[in-house]
Amino acid sequence: MAKALIVYATRAGQTQDIAQYIAEGIRFTGSDAKLFNASDVKKEEDFSGYDAYVFGSATYHGEMMSTMKTVLFLAAKVDLAGKIGGSFGAFGWSGEAPDRIYDTMANIFKMDMVGSPLRLKSALLQGGMVMAQDYGREIGKRLSAK
DSSP: OOEEEEEEEOSSSHHHHHHHHHHHHHHHTTOEEEEEEGGGOOSGGGGTTOSEEEEEEOEETTEEOHHHHHHHHHHTTSOOTTOEEEEEEEOSSOOOHHHHHHHIIIIISOOEEOSSOEEESOTTSTTHHHHHHHHHHHHHHHHHHO
16 A cells, blocks of 8 residues: 655644645545654654655744754655655745745655645635645545556
C-alpha cells in the first residue's frame, strides 16, 4: 500500500485540522497517510518509507513556522526528487507559508508536485474541510497511478 507522510506546523490548531482532512482524503483513495507535528520530526530516517510528502505550516508574520523551516532543512538531506508532493497551510492575513513550502519542494527538492498549494483560513470555513479532503484525494490518485 502506498504511504504519504504529512508534516504540519501549527499555532492555533487550524493547520493540524487541515492536515487531518488531507489525510482522510488520501485514505479515501486506499492509500495510507501518517501525520507528524513538525516538532516531532528529528532525524533523516523519519522521512524514509513514504511515496508522497505533504508539508504544511501556518503563516505567522508572513513566514512559515520555524519548526517547518527545520523540517525543510532536514528534508533537504534526503533524496525526495521525483516523489509526489503537496503543501498546505492556514493563515489569518496573508498566507505565504504554503507557497514558500511548495516552491522549496518543487524547485529545490525537485518533487512531483500536486496542483498548487492549499491555502485555507480554516478547515471549518467556506468548505475548507471538503477542499482539504479533495487535496488529499488528488495526492491519493497520484499514489494509485504509480
